[in-house]
Amino acid sequence: INTGVLEDIIDAAEVTDEDMVLEIGPGIGTMTQYLCENARQVIAVEIDTNLIPILKDTLSAYDNVRIINDDILKVDINELAREYNNGRPIKVVANLPYYITTPIIMGLFESHVPIESITVMVQKEVADRMQAGPGTKDYGALSLAVQYYSKPQIVVNVPPSCFMPQPKVGSTVISLRRHQQPVVQVEDEKLMFKVIRASFNQRRKTLANGLNNYGGINLTKEQIQQSIEELGVPVNIRGEALSLEQFACLSNIIGKKLVK
Numbered sequence: 001i002n003t004g005v006l007e008d009i010i011d012a013a014e015v016t017d018e019d020m021v022l023e024i025g026p027g028i029g030t031m032t033q034y035l036c037e038n039a040r041q042v043i044a045v046e047i048d049t050n051l052i053p054i055l056k057d058t059l060s061a062y063d064n065v066r067i068i069n070d071d072i073l074k075v076d077i078n079e080l081a082r083e084y085n086n087g088r089p090i091k092v093v094a095n096l097p098y099y100i101t102t103p104i105i106m107g108l109f110e111s112h113v114p115i116e117s118i119t120v121m122v123q124k125e126v127a128d129r130m131q132a133g134p135g136t137k138d139y140g141a142l143s144l145a146v147q148y149y150s151k152p153q154i155v156v157n158v159p160p161s162c163f164m165p166q167p168k169v170g171s172t173v174i175s176l177r178r179h180q181q182p183v184v185q186v187e188d189e190k191l192m193f194k195v196i197r198a199s200f201n202q203r204r205k206t207l208a209n210g211l212n213n214y215g216g217i218n219l220t221k222e223q224i225q226q227s228i229e230e231l232g233v234p235v236n237i238r239g240e241a242l243s244l245e246q247f248a249c250l251s252n253i254i255g256k257k258l259v260k
Contacts, residue, residue, distance in 0.1 A: 002162035005173065006031050012155040012175045013093050013119040015039050020085040024072045024094040024104060027051060029058035031095060036062040041084045045072045072104055077113040089116035089178070098123045102142060105176070109149040118150070118176040127154055127172035134243050141200045144244050145193065148183065150176035184248035192251035199239025199247070207239045219257055227253045
C-alpha cells in the first residue's frame with residue numbers, strides 16, 4: 001500500500017522506454033501500471049485465473065501490455081524475448097508469494113533464458129541469505145547459487161506497515177543483476193551445485209562427511225578427502241567456510257576423479 005516502494009522497485013530495475021519487462025505475479029495490476037508508464041513493452045504473467053478480468057480492466061488504458069494467464073515456469077520466455085525484444089535480454093520484476101520466490105528465481109537462472117536483471121520483493125531473511133558471504137550464519141546453497149549467476153544488491157527494506165493486511169515478517173526489495181561473464185570457471189555446473197547441496201545438507205558436519213553422506217557423489221571416502229586436500233584446505237573444514245571459487249575448484253577436482 002506504499003507507492004514509494006513501487007517507485008523504488010521501478011528505479012532499482014532501471015526500467016526505460018527501450019525495455020521489455022516481464023512481470024511475474026502482477027496481482028491486480030498496481031505495479032503493472034507503473035511498469036506500463038515506464039517500459040516499452042510489459043508482459044504480465046499471472047497464474048490466478050480469477051485475477052485476469054481485474055487485470056484487463058486495470059490495464060485497459062495501456063496498449064503496451066500483454067497479460068498471460070499461466071504458470072511462469074511453463075512459459076517460453078525465450079520465445080517472448082524473440083517476439084517482443086529481438087531476442088535481447090529482458091528485465092524481470094516480481095512480487096510473489098514468498099514460498100514460491102526462490103524456485104522461480106532459480107528456475108529463471110538455470111534455464112539460461114536471456115535476462116538482464118531480476119528485481120524482486122522477498123522475505124528479509126531470504127534477501128540476507130542471497131547476499132551472505134562465507135563463514136556467516138546466513139551463507140548457504142542459495143547464497144552460492146544466486147551469486148554464481150548474478151550480483152545481488154539490497155535496494156530497500158520494507159516494513160510490515162507497508163502492507164494491508166500486515167504480514168508478520170519484514171520484506172526486502174533485492175536486485176539481481178546477471179553476470180555478463182561467468183565469475184568462476186567450472187567444468188560441470190550441475191556437479192558443482194550437487195557438491196554445494198551436499199556440503200550444506202548437514203551443516204554442522206565437516207565438508208568431507210557431508211559429501212560422503214550425500215549419496216549423489218560416487219567417490220570413496222578416501223577420494224573425497226584427497227579432493228579436499230588437493231583444494232589446499234584442511235580436511236576437517238566445513239562447507240560454510242568455502243567461497244564460490246573454491247566450490248568451483250573442488251567440483252572440477254571431483255569431476256576429474258569421476259571420469260576415471
